[in-house]
Amino acid sequence: MTLIISWIGVDDxxxxxxxxxxxxxxxxRYTWGNAGKFDFGIKVFGSSKYPEIFGFCGDVLFPxxxxxxxxxQIDNGLLLNDHDNCDTKNEIISGYIKTSLDTYPKGFLAGTFTILHGTRNGKVFKLFKTSFSPETGIKNEEIELPKVSKKVYSGGSGKTEFDKNWEEWEKEKHNDFRTSRGVYHCLYQTLKSIKDPQxxxxxxxxxxxxxxxxxxxxIVENDKKYIYGKESSENINSTTIEWRNENFERMNPETLKIIEGAQRQPS
Structure with a gap:
C-alpha cells in the first residue's frame, strides 16, 4: 500500500x-502481498514543462x-495550456483518470488507490486528491491548504505509524514545529523504524x-546518493537536481557535503 505524504512551506x-x-x-517499496518486495519503485512524478506534481498510494499498476x-502528454503540450488555472488543469487530469478507469478491468485492481495532484498557477498553489474504492467508486476533491508550514495529507498503509509519530512534531515545543523540514524529518524517521511490511x-x-x-x-545518506530509492552508482549528471540529507539540508552532490551557505537544520 505504501506511505504517501504532502506538505507545504509558507513564507511571511x-x-x-x-x-x-x-x-x-x-x-x-512495491510489494506483491507476501510474495516479494522491490524497494526502487517510482511513486512520485513531475512534469518538466508544467508546474504539476503527482504521487500515489494503494494499487500500483493502474496509477x-x-x-x-x-x-x-503534459510535457508535450497535449493536455494543458499555459493559461489554464489550477482548477481547470485538475479537471482535465482527473477526467483523464476517470475515463481510463472506466475501461480498466476492475478485477485487476488491488483494492483502493489514491492519486495526489499538486499544481500551481502564478502564485496560487493547490492540491487535489483522486481516490477510488470498490464501495464508493472514484471521487475527486480539493485538499485545503492552510497558511502555515505543515503536513496537509498522509495516506497509505504506513499512515497510522506516520501520523502517530507526527503527533510529536505538532507540539509547539518541538524544534521543527510548523516547519517544512519537520514533515520530512518525520517521514525519514518513520521509514527507519516502520513495522508495516508494505x-x-x-x-x-x-x-x-x-x-x-x-x-x-x-537523497544523500551515509555518503551515498539515491534516486527513487536506488543508489546512483552510475555516472549521472548529479548537478541537474537538488539533493537533500536526512535533515532536509541542501547537499552538494559532488562533495556530499552541505552546500556552503545553506541553512543548517536541527536534527
Missing part, C-alpha cells in the same frame, strides 16, 4: 503569509500506468516552488 511576506512550496513524498501516460526503502520527493516546474530531489 509584506502582503501576509503566502505558500512558497508544495511537496509530495513517498517511500520506495503508475496512468501517470506514465499523463506526464509525456512500506519501506528510502524516501522520494517531488516539489514545486514559486517559479519553474516540478523539481525532483535526490
Amino acid at each position: 511576506k509584506k502582503e501576509g503569509k503566502e505558500i512558497s512550496s508544495i511537496y509530495i513524498a513517498s517511500d520506495s 503508475s500506468t496512468i501517470l506514465g501516460q499523463l506526464i509525456p 512500506t519501506g526503502g528510502l524516501p522520494q520527493i517531488v516539489g514545486l516552488y514559486r517559479n519553474k516546474n516540478s523539481r525532483l530531489f535526490g
Whole structure:
C-alpha cells in the first residue's frame, strides 16, 4: 500500500503569509502481498514543462500506468495550456483518470488507490486528491491548504505509524514545529523504524516552488546518493537536481557535503 505524504512551506511576506512550496513524498517499496518486495519503485512524478506534481498510494499498476501516460502528454503540450488555472488543469487530469478507469478491468485492481495532484498557477498553489474504492467508486476533491508550514495529507498503509509519530512534531515545543523540514524529518524517521511490511526503502520527493516546474530531489545518506530509492552508482549528471540529507539540508552532490551557505537544520 505504501506511505504517501504532502506538505507545504509558507513564507511571511509584506502582503501576509503566502505558500512558497508544495511537496509530495513517498517511500520506495512495491510489494506483491507476501510474495516479494522491490524497494526502487517510482511513486512520485513531475512534469518538466508544467508546474504539476503527482504521487500515489494503494494499487500500483493502474496509477503508475496512468501517470506514465499523463506526464509525456503534459510535457508535450497535449493536455494543458499555459493559461489554464489550477482548477481547470485538475479537471482535465482527473477526467483523464476517470475515463481510463472506466475501461480498466476492475478485477485487476488491488483494492483502493489514491492519486495526489499538486499544481500551481502564478502564485496560487493547490492540491487535489483522486481516490477510488470498490464501495464508493472514484471521487475527486480539493485538499485545503492552510497558511502555515505543515503536513496537509498522509495516506497509505504506513499512515497510522506516520501520523502517530507526527503527533510529536505538532507540539509547539518541538524544534521543527510548523516547519517544512519537520514533515520530512518525520517521514525519514518513520521509514527507519516502520513495522508495516508494505512500506519501506528510502524516501522520494517531488516539489514545486514559486517559479519553474516540478523539481525532483535526490537523497544523500551515509555518503551515498539515491534516486527513487536506488543508489546512483552510475555516472549521472548529479548537478541537474537538488539533493537533500536526512535533515532536509541542501547537499552538494559532488562533495556530499552541505552546500556552503545553506541553512543548517536541527536534527
